[in-house]
Amino acid sequence: MVDEALSRRREVKPVILAVDDEAGVLGAVERDLRRHYRDYRVLGAGSGAEALEALRRLKQRGVPVVLFLVDQRMPQMTGTEFLAQAMALYPEARKVLLTAYADTEAAITSINRIGLDYYLMKPWDPPEQHLYPVLDDLLEDWAASVQLPYEGIRVLGTLWSAPSHQVRDFLARNRIPYRWLDLERDAEAARLLSTLGSERPKLPVLWFPDGSSLEAPSPRALAEKVGMKTQASQPFYDLIIVGGGPAGLGAAVYASSEGLRTLIVEKDALGGQAGTSSRIENYLGFPKGLSGTDLARRAEAQARRFGTEILTPREVCRVRAQDPYRIVELEDGSELTCHAVLIATGATAQRLAAPGVEELTGVGVYYGAAVTEAALYRRQEVFVVGGANSAGQGAMFLAGYARKVTMLVRAESLEKGMSQYLVDQIRAQSNIEVRTRTVVGEVQGEGRLEALTLRNLETGHSETLPAAALFLFIGAVPHTRMVSGLVEMNSAGFILTGTDLVREGKRPGGWTLQRDPFLLETSVPGIFAAGDVRQGAVRRVASAVGEGAITVGLVHQYLKTV
Known part of the structure; x- marks a missing residue:
């Protein structure tokens, strides 16, 4: 019976609700939505009042609503007025207005008043160009942020436990959903703990949907358990990127899209320091801002789409040059070979030197x-x-x-x-x-x-x-230990690149090529640095992404000489 109930619950599809008082327009909207979004249940309503009543019934039944697609010009209740009331029932649902050109000001007002996610001009034909790309993005955002009926990982520990914090932080930064159970507050936690049969299990304990559990797992053991990729699929790449922050992800997107066999090795979680930011409001193209987690998720999806391979959590301990190749050594002693390396490790949090x-x-x-x-x-x-x-x-x-x-x-x-x-x-x-x-x-x-x-x-x-x-x-200190003694750095440990390496017209010691180092190239040809790890970097997310993209052009130039 329990399995049956869970099975029925999993069959409940999230709802997309379309609202328009014109029957012909509503029918066209529903037709286009049902044709493209078969994993969702598409409902239509001819007025704001009818839609609100439907929402109340859905809420009582525990059915999630993922998106509202609402006409602005409706009698008795405008689209904006409907959305303002609907938010009380489903605050996480994404909100889209259908507008005419004359309604643009109302749409702008809605962005400020109710946090409208998007407005679309009528007509939206062809939907493949004007409707689906917008809604696809919003639905992906909803799926990444909403708290769905729980069926996943449970983490049992105590609030005042550093290992418990580290596990929660690892799961959160890697966007792996979990349920936290506090042993000191939750009766369910004590019952779960007793099923282990161990008198003093190591906390935290993690339970997985398949019934298995792990006690105080290492980041790598946890990553392997949840299906993250920790082993490279091939021994040789065109470009290996060390670090998965904005610079590394930016480079990966451009490198893979241009046909380079690209690998990212990240020791913690994609997004780097920017990935921990609760809100980035000055990043181009996102007028409402976005979180560091959202930025990392979008960039990861884009890089993977173009074929980037990502290893995490794996640490690069050493990089060395063995002309014409560059060798990357991982923490377990295994090695990967490539034509070029990008150091985009950013900086490690500076420790506070105070007692306690x-x-x-x-x-x-x-x-x-x-x-x-x-x-x-x-x-x-x-x-x-x-x-x-x-x-x-x-x-x-x-x-x-x-x-x-x-x-x-x-x-x-x-x-x-x-x-x-x-x-x-x-x-x-x-x-x-x-x-x-x-x-x-x-x-x-x-x-x-x-x-x-x-x-x-x-x-x-x-x-x-x-x-x-x-x-x-x-603040932070640069994470450059893997290239210590290999490339030139300043006294603070930031990597020197490009013109900073040419002093009084002389190239860096050991430089063998008949050209100066490229803009983001280190003192070793074929090893590049981008983002906060580099001396002189502008510490902004957009700058890091730009440097990562620029590096790919320089890698192409370098590869012509290999």
């Missing part, structure tokens, strides 16, 4: 991770350290959950290191307090963070305040 930080990391103290942990600190007081965009984005995201967010900024103002749009948002947010010229002197707690000692750099005054969580966005 190391002991409480993962149990109240987090490097980034605002997206992963924010919901755990509802109606509590949390602190954010940092004055750059990542700190501002984290503070804004946390403000949607916490009672109060206090930003601790070393500089004398936010404007010193943050985009103005973020500064304005933070100042308008009533539950964010900004303390400038303030640093963390010490963190305190037994088994979890309980308090912070703050020090004012101008007055020297210190005070201790209770704290539920501390999120650190304090």
Whole structure:
């Protein structure tokens, strides 16, 4: 009976609801939708009131609604007015207006008022060009973000456990859905734990849909269990990209689309530091902004579509040159060979040197991770350290959950290191307090963070305040260990490229080619660097993506000489 019930539940299709008072138009919309979206149930309604009644019945039955496609000009209730009410029932559903040219202003107003996702001009023929691409993108977004009826991985652990945090963070950053069960709060967790038959299982424990479980798994063991690719399919590639942040993903899309056999090796999760951002609002082409997770998901799908192979979580320990090839050595000693390598490893989070930080990391103290942990600190007081965009984005995201967010900024103002749009948002947010010229002197707690000692750099005054969580966005150091001793770097460890390698007209030592290094080429021909790992890089997502794309053109030029 249980299996039967689960089977019936899986057969429930998410609903696409079309609303238009003109019967002919509504029929045409339903016809086009049913022809293309067979995995969804398409419903139609001739008015806003009829549609709302249908939504109430669907809600009572627990049927998910994925998208509204609504005419703006309807009597009694406009499309915008309907969507405003429908959001109360299905806030996650995507919202699209059908408009005439005269309704453009109403559509713009809807974007600001109700978060309209898109508006389409009538007529939309041919749907293959004007309708389906837009809806495909919105449906993919919905599927990636909505909380569906649960049938997946369950993670059992304790909130104040660094290993539990690490597993949750790994799953979240790799966009693997899971259900969290707190052993200290959930009766179901205790019952599940007792089924293992072990008196002291290692936490966290993960249960999978096939009935199997893992105790405190390593990232690689977990990745293999959930079906992530951890082994390369071939020994040789045209281009191996070390690092799957915006620069690496940008390079992969262009390289694969241009026919290069391309492999990305990423040690944590695709998206890099940008992937942990709760909201990127100044990225071209996304007027409503997008999260780092969304950006990584879209870029990954695009790269895979063109044939990029992705290994994660795998770490590159060493890169070496063996002309005319470049060798990449992985953490298990295995090696991959290629024509060219791109180092796009970005930077590793800078550690906060204050007493108590190391002991409480993962149990109240987090490097980034605002997206992963924010919901755990509802109606509590949390602190954010940092004055750059990542700190501002984290503070804004946390403000949607916490009672109060206090930003601790070393500089004398936010404007010193943050985009103005973020500064304005933070100042308008009533539950964010900004303390400038303030640093963390010490963190305190037994088994979890309980308090912070703050020090004012101008007055020297210190005070201790209770704290539920501390999120650190304090900059980063370049992750370049795999090319240490191979390519030239500056004193801080950032890789030198292009013109920075030519001093007084002389090329770098050991350079054998009769040309200067290309713009993003290192001191070793065929090894390139892009993004935050490179000296002189502009630390913006768009810049990293652009550098990744530029690198591919330079790789083509290099390959002509191999």
